[in-house]
Amino acid sequence: MSTQTLFNVAVVGATGAVGEQILKLLEERNFPLASLKLLSSARSAGTKIAFKGKELTVEEAKPESFKGVDIALFSAGGDVSKALIPHAVEHGAVCIDNTNAYRMDPETPLVVPEVNIDKISDHKGIIANPNCSTIQMVAALKPLYDRYGMSRIIVSTYQAVSGAGAKAINEMLRQSREVLAGNDANPDILPSASLPVKHQIAFNVIPQIDKFTDNGFTLEEMKMIRETKKIMGDDTLEVTATCVRVPVVYGHSESVYVELKSDFEIEDVKNLLSDAPGIVLLDDPAGQQYPMPVFAAGKNETFVGRVRRDISNPRGLNLWIVSDNLLKGAAWNAVQIAEYIAIPQ
Amino acid sequence: MSTQTLFNVAVVGATGAVGEQILKLLEERNFPLASLKLLSSARSAGTKIAFKGKELTVEEAKPESFKGVDIALFSAGGDVSKALIPHAVEHGAVCIDNTNAYRMDPETPLVVPEVNIDKISDHKGIIANPNCSTIQMVAALKPLYDRYGMSRIIVSTYQAVSGAGAKAINEMLRQSREVLAGNDANPDILPSASLPVKHQIAFNVIPQIDKFTDNGFTLEEMKMIRETKKIMGDDTLEVTATCVRVPVVYGHSESVYVELKSDFEIEDVKNLLSDAPGIVLLDDPAGQQYPMPVFAAGKNETFVGRVRRDISNPRGLNLWIVSDNLLKGAAWNAVQIAEYIAIPQ
Structure with a gap:
């Protein structure tokens, strides 16, 4: 005989691109649910969503929505998290926040389970899920950091449009059809719905993700820099990043250069990566096998290939890291954290 | 009164993607032509091409085709260059070779006019045009190298399919239509027509350009590493590269990290770039202006933006460099060299 503790779970942003993946994962993983509450903005409230054969109705997320909730997964934007998480915490819920709202808060652990699951126990009601492009990079680099030490990371990203939400996916597909038909792309969403200037993404690349900060880096680049140091727990680690949007639907790719100590x-590097949790080494130059976004899409793992020593620096290492930005980069990392809370390991 | 020397010019590979651009430039620039001979493989011989209102017929390139030719521009693949250039040189032609055949030959100058035009006079009948991804990078970095010294370059590329020829363009457009219609991409050309394994390029990125070498780098990456050192004339310069194909038609983009001495x-860096020949600084974060391939396509200049100091290293600098790979990356650089030979500067 055995007993299982069941949890009252709320998903905030249930109708969004990440929320959809969270629900799919809770279903697939057979998460120990006592109840499941789907929450959203007033605009999407009333939407019906099927879950394990039942039809659930999305409700508007309000401060009082979290009464009796044990675990709340937030992916409805930073403003929603800032407005509602304090209420959810007050009601006793553990909040797993997929937005930028609490990531750099010193009181809030920023967790990638493969890297720093030990930090979960420090939480004061909130656990932050890192930025998508950070998660896959630190998951892949952690075994190398532990074994060799690491002084520096220089990363250039190739990020999928789904990172900017369902509207950005539709925008890229629409633009692609227009351009193929010989028409103008008429950009309307990217680089960001909240920014004044729009650029074509179909058959183009845009070297801007999120707004610019005063030092010339974008907020996305600063997230990668700051979050990597926090997750690795190493302020001396030198990180620089260039974040670029590419016309891909699902899957972020990263060209990563590291200097080991x-x-x-x-x-040995390849063996460490092969053995690392959540990492799949896909590195066969002779067979032309390496990670690519169309291959990684829909999978929870992080794929690493093109592993090679810098011929100009014996402690320099090049890697190519690809993962589904909505899964390991968002929903799967959040559900992993929820499982660590819910299920005795 | 003035006199102008006129030249008998041959274009080998006249029907290819680069050959087409060379002809357009010779026309636009009003190159001092006594005669123009269009050469190609036997398969394309007989093709009619309009030039300055006249119709020219493409002839099969043979060893004897170069009798009386003063300047021959080659862009028909390395094998054609290796087979025919010795004959052209014997006939007294100066050959400007756009292939990989002679680039690393110590007797052959490898020239980007903005960087090392002084090397042209060393030629023994052959001047090599560097690889497209190398040209735009060294053109942008040269003023910084001269002013500050440079110890290291770490580059990740975002390369357009036109770099793999007209067939690769058609392939990407066909695949895009198929994927948008919900069908399989059925890859047939990329990463390279001559390699056994093919990958989807539509809505994907492929971290392989050209074949792999024994050290885990691709030949494209090794070209960038070796050619950069040769053009800069500095064997101590540390270069590492990751070359990636992206679903863009025209225009290579590069995320470049350099360490200055x-x-x-x-x-000052921005001013140097602004003043550099052939370089356009396009760097206005507040106005969301930076170089992008759809903007650079069809232009001869190299565009530089996202210029910012690495916050973790005061001598580290990030740049984003974009240029039309068929123009500055190939045809325009070759025609620039031809102009230096033909026209007293």
Whole structure:
């Protein structure tokens, strides 16, 4: 005989691109649910969503929505998180926040389970899910950091439009059809719905994700820099990032250069990656096999390939890291955290 | 009164993507032509091409085709260059070769006019045009190299399909239509027509350009590494590269990280780039202006933006460099060299 503790779970932003994936994962993983509450903005309230054969109705998220909720997963934007999470915490819910609202709050653990699951126990009601482009990078780099030490990371990203939400996906597909038909792209959403200037994404790349900060880096780049240091727990780690949107639907790719603190054999690096939790080494130059977004889409793992030593620096290492930005980059990392809270490991 | 020397010019690979641009430039620039001979493979011989209102017929390129030719521009693949250039040189032609055949030959100058035009006079009948991704990078970095010294370059590229020829363009457009219609992409050309495994390029990125070499780098990456050192004339310069194909038709983009040897002010760096020949600084974060391939397509200049100091390294600098790979990356650089030969500067 055995007993299982069941949890009252709320998903805030249930109708969004990430919310949809969270529900799919809760279903697939057979998460121990006592109840499931779907919450959204007033605009999407009333939407019906099927879950395990039942039809659930999305409700408007309000401060009082969290009464009796044990675990709340937030992915409805930073403003919603800032407005509602304090109420949810007051009601006793553990909040897993997928937005930027609390990530750099010193009181809030910023967690990638493969990297720093030990930080979960420090939470004061909120656990932050890192930015999508940060998660896959630190998940892949952690085993190398632990084994060799790491002094520097230089990363250039190739980020899918789904990172900017369902509207950005539709926008890219619409623009692609227009351009193929010989028409103007008429950009309307990217680089960001909240920014004044719009650029074509179909058959183009845009070197801006999120707004610019005063130092010339975008907020997305600063997220990668700051969050990586926090998650690795190492303020001396030098990180620089260039974040670029590419015309891909699902799956962020990253060209990552790292400097390790001690000598390495490339085969040992590959073995460490092969053995690392959540990581799949896909690196066969002879067979032309390496990670690509169309391959990683829909999978929970982070894929690593193009692993090679910098010929100009024996402690320099190049890697190519790809993962589904809505899964490991968002929904799957959040559900992993929820499982660590709910299920005795 | 003035006299102008006129030249007998041959274009080998006249029906290809680069050949087409060379002809357009010779026309636009009013190149001092005594005669123009269009050459190609036997398969394309007989094709009619309009030039300055006249119809020219493409002839099959043969060893004897170069009798009386003063300047021959080659862009028909490395094998054609290797087979025919020795004959052209023997006939007294100066050959400007756009392939990989002679680039690393110590007897052959490898020339980007903005960087090392002084090397042209060393030629023994052959001047090599560098690889497209190398040209735009060294053109942008040269003024910084000269002013501050440079110890290291780490580059990740976002390369357009036109770099793999007209067939790759058609392939990407066909695949895009198929995927938008819900069908399989059925990849047939990329990463390279000559390699056994093909990958989807529509709505994807492929981290392989050209074949792999034994050290895990692709030949495209090794070209960037070796050619950059040769053009800069500096074997101590540390270069590492990751070359990636993206679903863009025209225009290569590059995320470039450099370490300078002396301190710099970011405004001085921007001024140097603004004043550099062939370079356009396009860097206005507040106005969301930065180079992008759809903007650079069809233009001869190299565009630089996202210029910012690495916050973790005061001598580290990030740049974003975009240029039309068929123009500055190929045809325009070759025609610039031809102009330096033909026209007293």
